[in-house]
Amino acid sequence: MPSTPLSVLDLSPVPAGGTVGEALRNTIDLARRAEQFGYRRYWLAEHHFAPGVASAAPAVLIGQVAAATHHIRVGSGAVQLGHQTALALVEQFGTLDALYPGRIDLGLGRSGQRRAEAVRELAADAPPTAAESRVVDGLLIPPPFSFAKILTSPRAALHSALLQQPGAQPPAFAEQVGDLLALLRGDYRDADGLDAHATPGEGADVQVWLLGSSGGESAQLAGTLGLPFAANYHVSPATVLDAVQAYRAAFRPSATLTEPYVIVSADVVVAPDDATARHLATPYGLWVRSIRRGRGAIPFPSPEQAAAHTWTQEDADLVADRVDTQFAGSPSTVARHLRTLRDVTSADELLITTITHSHADRVNSYELLAKEWHG
Numbered sequence: 001m002p003s004t005p006l007s008v009l010d011l012s013p014v015p016a017g018g019t020v021g022e023a024l025r026n027t028i029d030l031a032r033r034a035e036q037f038g039y040r041r042y043w044l045a046e047h048h049f050a051p052g053v054a055s056a057a058p059a060v061l062i063g064q065v066a067a068a069t070h071h072i073r074v075g076s077g078a079v080q081l082g083h084q085t086a087l088a089l090v091e092q093f094g095t096l097d098a099l100y101p102g103r104i105d106l107g108l109g110r111s112g113q114r115r116a117e118a119v120r121e122l123a124a125d126a127p128p129t130a131a132e133s134r135v136v137d138g139l140l141i142p143p144p145f146s147f148a149k150i151l152t153s154p155r156a157a158l159h160s161a162l163l164q165q166p167g168a169q170p171p172a173f174a175e176q177v178g179d180l181l182a183l184l185r186g187d188y189r190d191a192d193g194l195d196a197h198a199t200p201g202e203g204a205d206v207q208v209w210l211l212g213s214s215g216g217e218s219a220q221l222a223g224t225l226g227l228p229f230a231a232n233y234h235v236s237p238a239t240v241l242d243a244v245q246a247y248r249a250a251f252r253p254s255a256t257l258t259e260p261y262v263i264v265s266a267d268v269v270v271a272p273d274d275a276t277a278r279h280l281a282t283p284y285g286l287w288v289r290s291i292r293r294g295r296g297a298i299p300f301p302s303p304e305q306a307a308a309h310t311w312t313q314e315d316a317d318l319v320a321d322r323v324d325t326q327f328a329g330s331p332s333t334v335a336r337h338l339r340t341l342r343d344v345t346s347a348d349e350l351l352i353t354t355i356t357h358s359h360a361d362r363v364n365s366y367e368l369l370a371k372e373w374h375g
């Protein structure tokens with residue numbers, strides 16, 4: 001039986017002391033290496049206002065990565081659909097497909113719509129639900145983390161305003177996805193029956209994915225439309241099982257898929273031995289802390305900088321779910337954890353994201369994992 005495919009999710013991390021230019025060049029170098037190592041696809045995330053993340057314009061970066069590689073699929077993981085129109089994305093990714101046919105993935109997320117939901121969540125003033133960590137067939141499922149306070153902060157409101165035209169409100173996610181798919185197919189009609197055709201874009205061989213962190217709208221819509229779905233264990237480990245179960249329950253065969261297809265993400269650091277990997281992973285907690293404090297991802301610290309930090313219990317609790325579900329270890333240790341994640345979620349593919357302060361350590365992590373995984 002062939003091994004489950006591995007793919008890459010890259011944020012183009014900026015290390016402490018590094019520059020955005022170096023981070024972007026490192027992304028292109030890693031993509032070339034990942035292709036050589038046998039990874040199936042290379043996805044670029046979309047993040048804004050984060051001094052430690054350089055992947056703010058995934059369509060631009062996808063073109064650079066595709067130009068530097070030969071056959072690996074390249075795409076977004078994920079474009080924030082609420083900040084752009086369906087037409088803009090169809091034209092962008094249609095252009096990419098015209099240049100690199102049959103290699104482009106368009107992963108869609110609903111970050112633009114999530115802030116309005118967070119406002120409603122806080123307005124309801126519902127008390128948090130108590131939960132404890134549990135282990136499901138060897139996979140740690142921690143208590144859920146609420147992003148509501150982050151998404152409704154004054155800084156988040158500022159960022160949202162800068163990402164959209166003045167007064168604009170994100171349309172319903174399902175409506176935008178429907179428009180995007182219709183424009184790709186070439187059968188778009190408005191309420192009055194008037195047609196519109198995207199050039200480039202119409203007829204593009206772009207593989208559309210929906211990404212989700214819960215069993216909510218993204219998972220259910222992906223299933224209903226018969227699209228492939230990406231579930232985020234590395235972002236929201238507490239709800240990964242809800243997400244994949246909701247997707248499979250809602251799945252309906254389509255021209256795209258006859259049966260469900262799920263890729264599940266994991267945060268991974270691999271080194272020759274467990275102790276070295278844990279050392280390289282030491283800065284991860286500080287990096288997550290900056291995100292959850294609403295400051296965006298900081299430049300990724302060195303292990304020495306991270307070791308000098310004094311943790312409060314409050315901050316340790318803030319990042320515990322992410323730190324505890326990061327897979328850091330030797331190739332055999334991490335492969336064992338990934339097999340557990342695959343088996344518990346019934347993943348068809350695994351999406352690996354790795355951040356270390358040193359680019360060489362990051363490349364080495366992906367190489368060691370690929371050699372161990374593919375035998």
